[in-house]
Amino acid sequence: MIQFQDVSLVYPNGTQGLKNVNLKIEEGEFIVVVGLSGAGKSTLIRSINRLVTPTDGQLLVDGENIIPFKGKQLRQLRTKVGIIFQNYNLVKRSTVMKNVISGRLGHTGTLRSVFHLYSKEDVTLAYESLKRVNIEEKVYQRADQLSGGQQQRVSIARVLTQQPSIILADEPVASLDPPTSHQVMSYLKKINREDKITTLVNLHYIDMAMEYADRIIGMRAGEVVYDGPASQVTEKT
Ligand code: ADP
Ligand code: ADP
Secondary structure (H helix, E strand, O other), X not given: OEEEXXXXXXXXXXXXEEEEEEEEEOOXXXXXXXXXXXXXXXXXXXXXXXXXXXXXXXXXXXXXXXXOOOHHHHHHHHHHEEEEEOOOOOOOOOEHHXXXXXXXXXXXXXXXXXXXXXXXXXXXXXXXXXXXXXXXXXXXXEHHHOOHHHHHHHXXXXXXXXXXXXXXXXXXXXXXXXXXXXXXXXXXXXHHHHHOOEEEEEEOOHHHHHHHOOEEXXXXXXXXXXXXXXXXXXXXX
């Protein structure tokens, strides 16, 4: 479970990224966060794996306040909480397999990961993950030879090999055309259903949010201004 208790975040320059956010997110939920550019969607999502650090309140992940986490605790949190980004963040000149298997880094010992030594199980898991997003035929292709949609599927496979219990997706379809966006959203939803991985997705488009979300969180100026089922969004906003 993820719980925001009066969480605020003020950036060093004084910008308020989050303001008194209170939320309770249960295991296995599929949540879409919507709001205009600058509303705080990215700040909200990135707090959960501590890419950004709230300046006030408590943020509980599986019962532990993660705000003070450092070092080993932070690495463990980031293994448990996977993230995908708008621009895929793949190592462009590496193969799809190398990119996907790097999702195992948090699981291997430091020395093993330095030398990129992976077990046979890691390779199998990477291949299985690629199959789940139907991109296994590209396994030895270079990442930068793939289309945007294919690269995003590879980044989903990478996060799957990490075996997280939470997946964050920060504007995962913002660089993709509508049909490809739907394809990526469908894979995220399918994985959420099959593996019961709690999923939070930031989206610009309310139509797409309503199509995929079980629950929508609407943000404005760092505050949560809507929180409820997708079916009721139009009545209240
Ligand atoms: P969204 O994802 O909804 O576009 P963000 O969470 O990226 O919104 O940003 C929320 C607010 O915080 C915006 O005003 C943005 O300019 C500001 N912001 C984001 N990152 C930083 C940062 N590193 N330093 C200062 N302000 C930031
Ligand atoms: P994204 O769309 O991925 O959130 P942005 O273009 O909003 O990316 O921001 C890119 C980077 O700049 C991020 O690291 C973000 O935290 C930072 N940033 C965003 N807004 C501001 C701001 N007003 N001042 C300083 N840094 C910012």
